[in-house]
Amino acid sequence: MxxxxxxxxxxxxxxxxxxxxxxxxxxxxxxxxxxxxxxxxxxxxxxxxxxxxxxxxxxxxxxxxxxxxxxxxxxxxxxxxxxxxxxxxxxxxxxxxxxxxxxxxxxxxxxxxxxxxxxxxxKDGGVFAAMTAKQMGHLESQKRLWERFGHTQLELMDQRRIREVVACDQYVGGMLDMSGGHxxxxxxxxxxxxxxxxxxxxxxxxxxxxxxxxxxxxxxxxxxxxxxxxxxxxxxxxxxxxxxxxxxxKSMPCGTQVITTEPLGEELAKTLLPQDYCVEDCNYLLDYYRLSGDKRLIFGGGVVYGARDPANIEAIIRPKMLKAFPQLKDVKIDYAWTGNFLLTLxxxxxxxxxxxxxxxxxxxxxxxxxxxxxxxxxxxxxxxxxxxxxxxxxxxPHYPFPGGQMLRTPFAALGAWYYGLRDKFGY
CATH class of the missing domain: 3.50.50.60 (FAD/NAD(P)-binding domain)
Incomplete structure (x- = not known):
């Protein structure tokens, strides 16, 4: 067997x-x-x-x-x-x-x-990081929405405040959820x-x-x-x-990719994420990252529709990591893998x-x-x-993907391409 x-x-x-x-x-x-x-x-x-x-x-x-x-x-x-x-x-x-x-x-x-x-x-604490003013506006609305349902462990962060928790200059602000974590x-x-x-x-x-x-x-x-x-x-x-x-x-497997650095050491790790919160940005095709228990950076992102395994995961994700943290350009990647999640329409x-x-x-x-x-x-x-x-x-309500199983992957990928362009140009 x-x-x-x-x-x-x-x-x-x-x-x-x-x-x-x-x-x-x-x-x-x-x-x-x-x-x-x-x-x-x-x-x-x-x-x-x-x-x-x-x-x-x-x-x-x-x-x-x-x-x-x-x-x-x-x-x-x-x-x-x-x-x-x-x-x-x-x-x-x-x-x-x-x-x-x-x-x-x-x-x-x-x-x-x-x-x-x-x-x-x-660990407690998760950050939603806004890359544009429009995304920041969405987080402000999300905070009001979540508070309407009794969820109050939230803090809106301006650009100065988010720099205190994430050493990345891509963000204009964000929201901290202390009931989040990793x-x-x-x-x-x-x-x-x-x-x-x-x-x-x-x-x-x-x-x-x-x-x-x-x-x-x-x-x-x-x-x-x-x-x-x-x-x-x-x-x-x-x-x-x-x-x-x-x-x-009525569903489609999709792959996402993750890389993990070599151990960074306490000092470097603390400069990246001083409070050890996890982070995800607000793009449709979002990036997410956090520190491991032994102070590695775990960084993920991207979607492969239809759940194929990419030939070179590090080549896909490492540039995203370096865009967020260029100070890690000489850091070795110890692990790279993919895993599937299930998408509904x-x-x-x-x-x-x-x-x-x-x-x-x-x-x-x-x-x-x-x-x-x-x-x-x-x-x-x-x-x-x-x-x-x-x-x-x-x-x-749930619906089958247009075109059935044969066309669900290209249709979903086309939609992701469209939203990826919106992210890129800030729409």
Whole structure:
């Protein structure tokens, strides 16, 4: 049987030690079978276990193999489309409920880290950096919007103030969110998996779901075993493949690239980001960066539509890093990798149920670290019969990409090219 290791990355190289987990080789029964051991699957499993369910998690590779173990590690609130866009789409009542949940994911992460003593280099504070006056105006509106939903840990920063927290001359101002922050994403995933097992949950690695037999008691087949369950939660996101065709039709895997420098040392690192906040700019095709626990700069950006792996990641991302921090021109890049996230046409997550007993959440559209933790709680509530918050997500409208799967990549890339030009010329 094939053994899929982690891709080479800084996160894999610095991951906490964990015990090996077996592949499923039996026919078993459980209350809930969760497909995917990333943030969505593990968050669902934890909430279900805490409420008395018997839970089995199937992972095609290793815990955190996908986006959960490869992302930029930034705790960013709300959704990829903000609450005002949701309000215009679905009206004030549904938007009110979704708005109340928009800041919950970060709280769940911190609660998990504290309760289960997860060692993942958690740091508070995230900066949205404006490159134009128009972007600054958007941040001013965003602050008012978020405060309307009770989120008050926000500070607008003028050009002088943002220079105190980011040693970069590209920005005209920004907004600091002290409920944002950053983590070692793979170590968070590994810690949550250990928490699942501490509560009696079972995780099988190298056990891809290859077929689902639907029915009153659905069955998930793997290459060497099968799981019969009362409920299934599908949490594969960009790594689900075509296991559930109706989910694949309304989403598109996309790749993002990340590089990590050699250790910078305490002194140089402190000159770049004196308060150790994470940063993302306000462009449509945004760049994001932060310091690791051992004082490397982790810098990411760019999107590859259709999730192809670029031939030379460093050649794509290093120029972006040097534009922000030219003082790093002689610094060596130790790691470069890519990871996939799942894009929806609306850029809002897709949540729903197939039949009576197969639940899913997918399509975070690049905004998944906090949302996936919320999604796990919402899915667990639905399985317990409390569906109001689940329904608020499930009722969001979603559409297939124009032209179907054949044309979704070029259409999306064309749209990104257009918005990239708008960013470049400040529109």
């Amino acid at each position: 094939a053994n899929t290791p982690y891709p080479e990355s800084y996160y894999a190289a610095s991951a906490n030690a964990v015990p090996p987990r077996p592949a499923l080789q039996d026919d078993i029964e459980t209350d809930v079978c969760v497909i995917g051991a990333g943030y969505t699957g593990l968050s669902s499993a934890l909430f279900l276990l805490e409420n008395g369910f018997k839970v089995t998690v199937l992972e095609a590779a290793k815990v955190g193999f996908g986006a959960s173990g490869r992302n930029g590690g930034q705790i960013v609130n709300s959704y990829s489309r903000d609450i005002d866009v949701i309000e215009r789409t679905v009206g004030p009542k549904q938007a009110q409920l979704l708005g109340q949940m928009a800041f919950e994911g970060g709280r769940i992460i911190r609660e998990r880290v504290a309760r289960y003593n997860i060692q993942c280099d958690l 983590i070692h994403p793979l170590n968070l995933t590994l810690g949550e998996a250990a928490a699942v097992e501490s509560l009696g949950g079972t995780i099988y690695e190298q056990s891809p779901a290859v077929r689902i037999v639907r029915g009153a008691n659905p069955v998930v087949h793997t290459p060497q075993g099968k799981v019969r369950a009362r409920f299934i939660i599908v949490a594969g996101n960009a790594y689900l493949g075509n296991l559930v065709p109706e989910l694949a039709a 609306s850029r809002l997550p897709q949540v729903g149920r197939l039949g009576d007993n197969i639940y899913y959440s997918q399509g975070c559209s690049g905004h998944g670290v906090t949302y996936t933790h919320l999604a796990g709680k919402v899915l667990a509530e639905a399985l317990r019969g409390q569906a109001e918050r689940f329904d608020a997500f499930a009722d969001l």
